[in-house]
Amino acid sequence: xxxxxxxxxxxxxxxxxxxxxxxxxxxxxxxxxxxxxxxxxxxxxxxxxxxxxxxxxxxxxxxxxxxxxxxxxxxxxxxxxxxxxxxxxxxxxxxxxxxxxxxxxxxxxxxxxxxxxxxxxxxxxxxxxxxxxxxxxxxxxxxxxxxxxxxxxxxxxxxxxxxxxxxxxxxxxxxxxxxxxxxxxxxxxxxxxxxxxxxxxxxxxxxxxxxxxxxxxxxxxxxxxxxxxxxxxxxxxxxxxxxxxxxxxxxxxxxxxxxxxxxxxxxxxxxxxxxxxxxxxxxxxxxxxxxxxxxxxxxxxxxxxxxxxxxxxxxxxxxxxxxxxxxxxxxxxxxxxxxxxxxxxxxxxxxxxxx
Numbered sequence: 001x002x003x004x005x006x007x008x009x010x011x012x013x014x015x016x017x018x019x020x021x022x023x024x025x026x027x028x029x030x031x032x033x034x035x036x037x038x039x040x041x042x043x044x045x046x047x048x049x050x051x052x053x054x055x056x057x058x059x060x061x062x063x064x065x066x067x068x069x070x071x072x073x074x075x076x077x078x079x080x081x082x083x084x085x086x087x088x089x090x091x092x093x094x095x096x097x098x099x100x101x102x103x104x105x106x107x108x109x110x111x112x113x114x115x116x117x118x119x120x121x122x123x124x125x126x127x128x129x130x131x132x133x134x135x136x137x138x139x140x141x142x143x144x145x146x147x148x149x150x151x152x153x154x155x156x157x158x159x160x161x162x163x164x165x166x167x168x169x170x171x172x173x174x175x176x177x178x179x180x181x182x183x184x185x186x187x188x189x190x191x192x193x194x195x196x197x198x199x200x201x202x203x204x205x206x207x208x209x210x211x212x213x214x215x216x217x218x219x220x221x222x223x224x225x226x227x228x229x230x231x232x233x234x235x236x237x238x239x240x241x242x243x244x245x246x247x248x249x250x251x252x253x254x255x256x257x258x259x260x261x262x263x264x265x266x267x268x269x270x271x272x273x274x275x276x277x278x279x280x281x282x283x284x285x286x287x288x289x290x291x292x293x294x295x296x297x298x299x300x301x302x303x304x305x306x307x308x309x310x311x312x313x314x315x316x317x318x319x320x321x322x323x324x325x326x327x328x329x330x331x332x333x334x335x336x337x338x339x340x341x342x343x344x345x346x347x348x349x350x351x352x353x354x355x
Contacts, residue, residue, distance in 0.1 A: 017090035034068035084209035126193035265326035
C-alpha cells in the first residue's frame with residue numbers, strides 16, 4: 001500500500017503554482033472572493049492563464065471551465081459518483097463554493113489553514129472536514145509538506161448510497177443532515193489525529209483511485225462508506241460545527257433528541273418539556289436554533305426513519321407498523337409516509353423486495 005510520502009512530490013500544476021506565487025507574492029496572502037469583488041477574481045484567472053501558457057503551453061489550463069461555484073462534472077468523471085483528489089498546494093487563496101459534497105482529510109498539515117467567510121481555522125494532522133454544497137471557502141496549503149486528500153461526492157450519490165448511514169437519528173446523523181441539506185452555511189470538523197484506521201482507509205482510497213483497477217469506482221464507494229461509518233462510530237462526540245450557534249445548545253439538543261428516539265411512540269411536546277424541566281417554548285427555540293425544524297417535524301422524521309427499517313421486515317403488517325410507531329390510525333400513517341417520501345409504505349415495501 002502507498003504511504004503518505006508517496007503523495008509528497010509536487011505535480012506539474014503545483015510546480016507552476018509555486019512559481020506563480022514567487023513571481024506574484026501578493027497572492028500568497030490576499031484572499032480573493034468573487035462574491036465580494038468579481039473584478040479581482042477575473043483578473044487573477046486571466047493572470048494565472050497567461051502565466052500557464054508561458055510555462056505549460058502544451059497542456060490545457062488547469063482551471064478551464066471553472067467558476068466561483070464549481071459543478072460536480074468539473075471534477076467527477078461521467079458515469080462515476082466519487083472523485084479522489086490531492087488538494088493543490090500553492091494555490092492562491094481563491095474563495096469558491098461547489099455543487100458537490102466534499103470531505104477533506106489532512107494527512108500532513110504543516111501550518112495549513114481552512115478559510116471561510118468568517119475566519120481562518122488552523123488544521124492539524126488527522127483533521128477531517130465536511131464541506132457542504134454552497135459553502136464559501138478555500139485552503140491555504142503553501143507548503144510542499146502539506147497533504148490534504150479530497151473526497152468529492154455527488155449529492156445524489158450521498159442521498160442514495162450513504163442515506164442509510166444518516167438514518168439513525170443520533171446526534172451526528174442530525175448534524176450531518178443539517179450541514180448538507182440545511183442553510184447553516186457552516187462545516188463540520190473532527191480532530192482524529194490518533195485514528196490510524198481512518199488514515200489507512202484514506203491511503204487505500206487514494207491508491208484505488210490512482211491505480212484505476214477494475215471495479216475501482218465501486219470499491220471506492222465501499223471504502224468511503226467504511227470511512228464514514230468509523231467516523232460516526234468512534235468520533236461522534238468530537239464533531240465540531242464551525243458556526244457558533246450550533247455549539248451553544250448542542251448538549252441540550254443531544255439530550256432532547258436522544259429522549260425522543262427512545263420514546264418516539266408516546267412522546268409529546270408537553271411530556272418532553274416535563275421530563276427536562278423546560279418550558280415548551282424553550283424546547284421549540286432549541287430545535288429551531290439548531291435544525292430549523294419544530295418538534296412535530298423532528299418527531300415525524302424519527303418515526304419515518306423507523307418506518308423504513310420496519311418495512312424491510314415483510315412479516316410485520318403495515319397496520320402493525322403504524323401502531324408500533326405510535327400512530328392510532330393506519331390511514332394517517334400512510335398519509336404522512338406518502339407526504340414524506342412521495343410513495344406509500346406498500347409501494348416502498350414492493351420496491352425493496354423487487355430489488
